[in-house]
Amino acid sequence: MSYERRLEPLIRVEGLSRRYGAATVLDRLDLTIGHGEFLALLGRSGSGKTTLLRILAGLDRVEEGKVSVPRNAAVVFQESRLLPWKRVWENVALGLPGPDAHDRAMAALEEVGLGHRTHVWPLTLSGGEAQRVGIARALVRQPEFLMLDEPFASLDALTRLRMQAMVGELWRKHRCAVLLVTHDVDEALLLGDRAVVLEQGRIGMELQISLVRPRRQDDPDFVSTRRALLAALDVHDAV
C-alpha cells in the first residue's frame, strides 16, 4: 500500500459497533480502504460481514462510531435483485439520469459479456447471467466504491472461476475501490490487494497480498500465501 493511500483512505470506519439485542455483532471495528484498493473481507458465517456491508451501503444506520463512504458507491448483492418486470437493459439503466442511459446500459452489458441478452426478461436468465447483470448495474454508475456480498456463492465452480476473472478484469479497468465479501480463501487471494478477517466484531487478522497479477492458483508464491492465510485463520479459529 502506498504512503498517500494510508494518509487519505477513501473509506474510513472508526469504532463502529452494532448490536442486535444482547448480541454484539460489530464491536468497535476500525477499517480503512484506500483509493482503488481491492479488499477481500473474510469471516465465518454470522461474523457480521453483511452487517458491515449494509452499514457501508447506507442501508442500516450507524448507531455507534464513525463511517465515511463516498456518495458514489454501488452494491452487488448475493441474489441479483433484478426487477423481473423490466428488461435486462432497463434494469441496468434504472435510475440513471440523462438521455444516454440506454447507450450506457448497453455498453455496461457488453462489458460483462451480455451484449446478446440485453432485451430479455430477467426471469429467463441463468444465475450467472443474472449476477453479471447485477455487476453491470453497479458499474454503469462508475462508482468510486463497489461492494460485493458473496456475489458468486450460488454459482457452479466453473462459472465462478470465469466470473472471478471477469471481476478482476473490470476492476483493473475501472480502478474503483472494492470490498468483496467472501467465504472463499482462493477468491480472496486471486483478487485482493489485502485480505481482512472479521472475528468477534473486529478485524481479527489482516494480510497484505503482494502477488503479481494476473495470479495463478498453481503459482508457488500463491500456494505459500494461501498456506499462510489458512494457518492464520486456523489459529484464530481455535481461539
Added chain:
Amino acid sequence: MLETTVERGTVIGGTRRPPRRALRLPTRTLRRLVSPLLILLLWQAASWTGLVSPQTLASPLRILSTATDLTRDGTLPENLLVSLARAGIGLAIAVVAGTGLALAAGLSRFGEEAIDAPMQMLRTLPALALVPLFILWFGIGELPKVALVALGSTIPIYLNLFKGIRSIDPKLLEMGRTLGLSRIQTVRQIVLPGALPDLLTGLRFSVGISWLMLVVAEQVNANSGIGHMMTDAEDFLRTDIILVGLLVYALLGLLSDQMVRTLERILLAWQPVRARGPR
C-alpha cells in the same frame, strides 16, 4: 450408462413428445364436448316427447329461435346495451375508486389508518343486502344499479392492490435505495409494476362480482336490461326468454373474463407462463 441417459433424454424431449401432444389436444377437446352435446340431445328429446313442458323448461331449439326473434325485433340488443352500460360504468367507477383508495392506503401510513379499517368493515358486508337501502336512497333509476355494481366491485380491487403494494419484496426496495431512486421513482418503477399482478387478480374478481350485482339489481327493480327482460318473461311463463337471458349472462361472464386474461397476458409478459393463473 451416461450415453444411454443422454440419448433417451434426447428422444423423449426432442422428437417423440411434441407430435403426440399436438395430436392429443383436439381429440381431448372433442371428447370433452361429447357429454354436453348428449345432454342437449336428451333435453331436446324430452321436450319433443312432452316429458318436459315448455312452461317448465323450453327446448334448446326453441331457445335458439327465441334468441333469433328477440335479436330481430331489437328487444335483446336494446336490453343488452342497457345492461352493458350499467356494468361498464359501475366497473369503471370501481377501478378508479379501488385503485385510488388502495394507492392512498398502500403508500402512506396516514392513508392506511384513514382508509383500511372502513374498507375491511365494508368487505364483511354482503353488498347485495344493500339493495333495499339503495332503492330508498337513489330511487329506481340508473343510479342505484350503477352504485351497487361500483360498490361491489371496488372491494376486490382495493383488497388485492393494497395487499400487492404491501407485499413488495423489501429486497427490491432496498436495491432501489442503493441506486439512489427517489420516492416517486421507487413507486413508479418498483411498487406499481410489482403490484400489477394483484391488481389484475382483483379486476378479475370485480368483473365477476359486477355481473352478479347487475343481475340482482335488474331483477329487483328495473324497466330495462337483461334482468328486466327475464322478470318480465316470468309473468308470461316464457321459460325460453328466461333461458336466453341466462345464456346471455353466461356469455358476458365468459367474454369479460377472457378479456381480463388477455390483459394479463399482455401486461404480465415478463412472468414465466407457468407462474400465471390457470388458463
